[in-house]
Amino acid sequence: MAEARNRAAPAGEPPASGGPEAWYFCLRLLGGRYAFEASLVTEVIRLGPLTRLPAAPAFLPGVFTHRGEVLAVLDVGPLVGRGATPIRPSTRAALVHCGEWKVAVVTDGVEGLVALPARSIEAPPAESAGMAEFLSGVGRDRQGTVAILDLPRMVEAARSRAVPAGSAGP
Amino acid sequence: MPTPKKPAQPARRRAPRAAAPPLAARDRAGRDRADGARAAEAARMAAAVRALSEGQHEVRLDPASFTDPGLARIAEAVNLASDHIRGEVADFRSRVQAVTDGVEQSIAAMVRLVVQGDLSGELRLEITDAALSPLVAGVAQVMETLKRFVKEIREAALRLSTSSAEVLAAATQNESSTAAQASAIHETTATMEELKGASHQIAENAQMVAGVADQTLGGARQGEGSIKLFMESMEKVRHNAVGVDDAIGKLSRRVERIGTVVEVIDEIADRSDLLALNAALEGAKAGEAGRGFSIVAAEMRRLAENVLESTKEIKNLITEIRESTHAAKEASDGNKRMAAEGEKIGAAAMSSVTGILSGIQSTSDAARIIHLATQQQRSATEQVVQSMTEIEEVTRSAQAGSRQATGAASELATLADRLTLLVQRFKVD
């Protein structure tokens, strides 16, 4: 975790060492501000050309080779019942490392590290559908609300939604 | 009876002149003294008679006073005469009085008549004197005549009133109808003026149309010539298209023959390619051992691929040629169709032009007819306007006349009224 934290990409923002605040990595997605534990992020990259995979679920637009490593690309939109995020040459993705899974999360934009005081974090809304399923709380900073994502839970959920074997079509 | 001319003077006796010789004068002195007494008595008698003749009817002579028995007898006669005269004068006076009274009554009656206008009833004059009956009759006559006159005048006034009222009504009606007529005529005149103007416009337009028609005619004639040329060129095109068709036909057939040959070559090359592929596959599966084999197979494949490339190129060429010939055939067919179309269009155009030409002719004629007609209309219209103007004049004077008539009738009516009023004063019934 510590190494992961040190590998946090956003420049010039040293992480806090303990205290009532915690560091989150904030990005813009589906018209809102979402953040997850900063330690999960290894890098922020510009998504290059994707290799599409046949028989892939909607939330997996393809794989992407970065520094000689092939990475799966995760689009949160289809995962929570929303539309696919348009991927352009300028699209930024956050490389996250959730347990055994290495994933490039597609974003509409990256804000970077934010410090959210623990006391500002409220419980997430009660709906179980959509994004709310994966929220662990709702925080607030100077720019407004930030929804706090439980990224590992989300990735696990993704993994469980495999496409049935043997379907025709790409 | 001698009329007294001089004021009352002592009675101047006028002795009867007797022709006496002048020589007798001396004798007379004697006799004069006797005569003198007789003369004095005669003078006294003369004076009395004179006085009597002068109206002194109370004169009486005493016959005893006259020594002359003759004079005494004259004096008695004079007394008798005087009494008679007195009686006569008194009678006369009373008669005159009666007449005067009668006349005064008549006058009073007449005055009543004039002032009060009472012609009714009979004239009641209390004149008993028979001598006055002509007067009474005359007055009655006057009254009757007056009555009659008044009646007549009244009737006339009534008739006059009625007539003048009728005249006034008629005149007023006439005036208003002439006014209406005048305004109607005026309107008609105005309309006619407009019509004149409009027909002038029409005439001008017709002239313009005639001019345009002439121009169009010229253009159409030119068009006719162009169309003829066009049709000739269409004929040529059609002729050419047939030749092109033949050439294309020949080309297509040749290309098809080539195509067939190429298909065969293609098939063979494909087979070779497959063989080479499978050979290469075996070589690949054999790994290191099959390397040489793979190389040969690869070479074979290259050859086959070359052939395939060439045939592909030829096939492409053939496709291109087919497309071109197709296009050319299309174009030629198109040209033929176009030429046929063109000929049809040309024929249609020709008939159109012919139609136009005859149409233009009729338009020209029509325009000219219109022009003439409008000119005629113009003069007719002008005549009408002239007539209307004259009528207007007449109507205006009629209007003036009827205004005058109305005025006169009005005055007449007024006079009739006054007359009626006047005669109303006279009661005749």
Added chain:
Amino acid sequence: MTAPDTEVLLFELGARIFAAGVADVLRIGTAADLGPEELVLATSLGAAGGGERAIVVRDGSPAGEAALVVDRVLGFHAVGEGGVQPLPALAAAVLGTRAITGLLQVDDATTLLIDLPTLIRERRAAAAS
């Protein structure tokens, strides 16, 4: 996953180029040569766009063989050691096919390596169910 300096067969299916290990391939033929029970026209990779080539592989079917119809067989490609990279774990876990066994670079293009027998088997299994 791959032995050093293996050859892969490159083929075109739909608008895409795939690679298959030669060890699985029996031969290459034309669709016309084979009977309908052996031909596999559509798989997870899609369907051929009018091609006539058939890649014949060993199969558990009664015929013993099955052939995938492809548009073109392009040739062979030698893959060096480490030339094939595995699919990322998440991708492999969520894909609806197990026939994609890795990725390799062919002339700077990332190409998927297909296990043809698995692909065909999956198709048959899906068709049977």
